[in-house]
Amino acid sequence: MAPQTVTPNTSNPYNFPVYPAEVYLTNEFWLKKMSYFLDYIDIDQNGQLSQNDKDLWVTRTIAEISKPLSPEEVQAFKTGVDHAWEWYGLMPDGPPITKKESIKHMAEVTLQPGCVEHIKTISDRWFNLLDEDQDGVVSWKEFLKMQKGVGRDLSADAKVCFEAIDEDGNGAISKDEWGAAARGFFIGIDPKSPSRLFWCDFDKVEASVEVPALA
Numbered sequence: 001m002a003p004q005t006v007t008p009n010t011s012n013p014y015n016f017p018v019y020p021a022e023v024y025l026t027n028e029f030w031l032k033k034m035s036y037f038l039d040y041i042d043i044d045q046n047g048q049l050s051q052n053d054k055d056l057w058v059t060r061t062i063a064e065i066s067k068p069l070s071p072e073e074v075q076a077f078k079t080g081v082d083h084a085w086e087w088y089g090l091m092p093d094g095p096p097i098t099k100k101e102s103i104k105h106m107a108e109v110t111l112q113p114g115c116v117e118h119i120k121t122i123s124d125r126w127f128n129l130l131d132e133d134q135d136g137v138v139s140w141k142e143f144l145k146m147q148k149g150v151g152r153d154l155s156a157d158a159k160v161c162f163e164a165i166d167e168d169g170n171g172a173i174s175k176d177e178w179g180a181a182a183r184g185f186f187i188g189i190d191p192k193s194p195s196r197l198f199w200c201d202f203d204k205v206e207a208s209v210e211v212p213a214l215a
Helices: 028-041 051-064 071-088 099-109 115-130 146-150 155-165 175-187 202-208
Strands: none
Touching: 028 099, 028 175, 028 202, 051 071, 071 099, 071 115, 115 175, 155 175
């Protein structure tokens, strides 16, 4: 929980509470979420985020998409990934960064103007790639491809994740539901929010997640 003396900034289109960096950097729940996620996207598992990790994620994710993608669609996704990884702290063509550096970077940019909208733009690009039939929702079958880009089999968690994101329980994920889950995961500090399950059954792994020393 955020300290009661800290008033969140809600001046964004979703009235989503965003806190100063010091709140995130002292919130164990948020630190564990980010630590898990950074391990998740460290595809070569060398303890750093690098251009190689990013390129592998793009290549493997696109390979999972059944429909033919136009050059424009591929470029749109790559641009979205670049923007996402910049938010994690890895600049285009920049050197590898540690988990500690990434966590500090994400905490420090949360209050920058447009941060919440930036997360929405990134999540929309990801949603559009998964929505292969372009019917405006991500189906269960389409959702199953989400985690394949990291080269791991997380199918055991997939149902838990899908149901957490599908807030109205209608069997499909809308773009609004997807965006809300992304916001909640990356900048939310409510440990009871379903968004904690965006990438995995976080309740199963939370206790074992190691947070790097930030001092």
